Structures are given as structure tokens and as C-alpha cells.
Amino acid sequence: xxxxxxxxxxxxxxxxxxxxxxxxxxxxxxxxxxxxxxxxxxxxxxxxxxxxxxxxxxxxxxxxxxxxxxxxxxxxxxxxxxxxxxxxxxxxxxxxxxxxxxxxxxxxxxxxxxxxxxxxxxxxxxxxxxx
Amino acid sequence: xxxxxxxxxxxxxxxxxxxxxxxxxxxxxxxxxxxxxxxxxxxxxxxxxxxxxxxxxxxxxxxxxxxxxxxxxxxxxxxxxxxxxxxxxxxxxxxxxxxxxxxxxxxxxxxxxxxxxxxxxxxxxxxxxxx
Numbered sequence: 001x002x003x004x005x006x007x008x009x010x011x012x013x014x015x016x017x018x019x020x021x022x023x024x025x026x027x028x029x030x031x032x033x034x035x036x037x038x039x040x041x042x043x044x045x046x047x048x049x050x051x052x053x054x055x056x057x058x059x060x061x062x063x064x065x066x067x068x069x070x071x072x073x074x075x076x077x078x079x080x081x082x083x084x085x086x087x088x089x090x091x092x093x094x095x096x097x098x099x100x101x102x103x104x105x106x107x108x109x110x111x112x113x114x115x116x117x118x119x120x121x122x123x124x125x126x127x128x129x130x131x
Numbered sequence: 132x133x134x135x136x137x138x139x140x141x142x143x144x145x146x147x148x149x150x151x152x153x154x155x156x157x158x159x160x161x162x163x164x165x166x167x168x169x170x171x172x173x174x175x176x177x178x179x180x181x182x183x184x185x186x187x188x189x190x191x192x193x194x195x196x197x198x199x200x201x202x203x204x205x206x207x208x209x210x211x212x213x214x215x216x217x218x219x220x221x222x223x224x225x226x227x228x229x230x231x232x233x234x235x236x237x238x239x240x241x242x243x244x245x246x247x248x249x250x251x252x253x254x255x256x257x258x259x260x261x262x
Contacts, residue, residue: 071156111239
């Protein structure tokens with residue numbers, strides 16, 4: 001999905017996230033398939049994901065070469081599982097394999113450390129200096 | 132860093148990765164600071180990271196709006212800690228806060244599931260169907 005379609009969760013919102021949460025890291029190479037159909041599907045998936053219980057936020061960037069990284073954040077693995085088997089999402093995943101992507105990786109990961117820097121706050125704070 | 136500067140680890144290599152590994156998810160907003168100095172620094176950091184013990188791979192994309200996501204993969208948290216406090220990397224981090232970024236987030240996460248699709252293999256395999 002295009003970066004301008006995705007809302008970056010503001011820092012303040014992130015500060016209110018649970019102490020334990022999960023990231024789904026999706027890296028993919030777009031095919032040359034129709035951009036409109038892809039974009040409509042991608043936008044719909046963001047809207048749908050945002051409505052799922054346990055959804056915390058999403059960050060997404062795609063470069064000119066068609067390689068994209070989308071990281072979505074979830075309260076627990078149960079939320080991720082439910083999203084994964086959502087009926088409309090399953091159809092989109094099938095479209096993804098048939099039309100949209102040459103390859104993709106989906107990784108689920110438990111976030112164990114988080115540091116944030118914001119120039120307007122002049123801070124680099126976090127609960128895990130090792131990260 | 133620009134996407135053309137980063138080597139995507141091929142699927143086969145990833146298949147040989149350890150069963151347990153960690154991801155460092157770096158999301159950032161670039162300032163309008165000089166692109167050349169940034170690019171030289173970013174390229175150097177990729178080269179340096181690749182030389183660190185425990186480094187597995189890196190994926191990086193930046194969009195036209197200057198928002199970028201870089202995910203690097205590491206064997207264990209010790210490797211991440213050592214990279215974090217690498218002398219040259221510490222200097223680059225300081226440059227990052229002073230010059231390169233309006234904001235960034237660094238998250239360390241333990242990868243607990245991984246699925247891969249490759250159109251040339253017609254497969255969607257992984258050790259965690261839930262992901």
C-alpha cells in the first residue's frame with residue numbers, strides 16, 4: 001500500500017500501548033499487476049484491520065522498486081490469529097499470491113524493547129536501552 | 132537509506148536462519164538535511180552491521196515522503212546490544228538525532244512465526260500458520 005494511505009500512529013498514542021505487544025512484519029515485492037485494484041484492496045485491508053479487536057497501529061512504506069514493508073502492531077497473538085483468518089482478509093491474501101506479489105515474508109514477533117526519539121521533545125527514551 | 136543500497140536476503144538464505152532470532156524495527160521520518168551525508172552514513176552503517184557477529188540480514192524501504200522502515204535481523208539480543216554500542220554506530224546515532232531524523236522508533240522483537248510466499252515456488256510455507 002502507498003505510504004500516503006497509511007496513518008502513522010502519533011507518539012503519544014504509542015506511549016499508551018500495552019507493555020507487551022506483537023508486531024507483524026510484512027515484506028513484499030509487488031508484481032506489475034494493476035495498481036488500482038491493488039490499492040483499493042490494500043486500503044480496504046487497512047480499514048478492516050483497524051476495526052479488529054487488539055489492533056494497535058500500522059506503519060507502511062513502499063519504495064519505487066515495488067518493495068514494501070508494512071508493520072502492524074497487535075495486543076496479542078490471538079488478535080493476529082483472528083485477523084489472519086478474517087474472511088475478507090483471506091480473500092485478499094489469495095489475491096496477493098495470485099496477482100499482487102512476487103514474494104512476501106510475514107513474521108510475527110513479540111516486541112521486547114522500544115525506544116523513541118522526537119526532535120520536538122529532544123528525547124530518546126525507552127524501556128530498553130539495549131534496543 | 133535508499134532501497135537500492137540494501138541487499139534483500141534471498142529466500143534460500145533465510146531458510147537457513149536459526150529457529151529463534153530477533154528483529155530490530157526502525158521507523159523514522161527524515162528531516163530535510165543533506166541527502167549525501169545521510170546516504171554515506173546510512174550505507175556505512177549497513178556495511179558495518181553486516182560485519183557484526185550475529186547479523187542475519189536487513190530490509191529497508193523509504194518512501195517519497197521521507198518515512199522509512201528498516202528491519203534488521205539478529206541471532207540474539209547480545210548481538211543487538213553489541214551493535215547498539217558499537218563506537219562508530221553510536222556516532223551515527225547522534226548524527227541521526229541531531230541532523231537526520233525528526234523522529235524515530237526502535238523496537239526490538241523476538242520473531243515467533245515466519246511464513247514465506249514465492250511465486251516461482253508457488254508456495255506459502257512457514258512454521259507458524261497463525262502469523
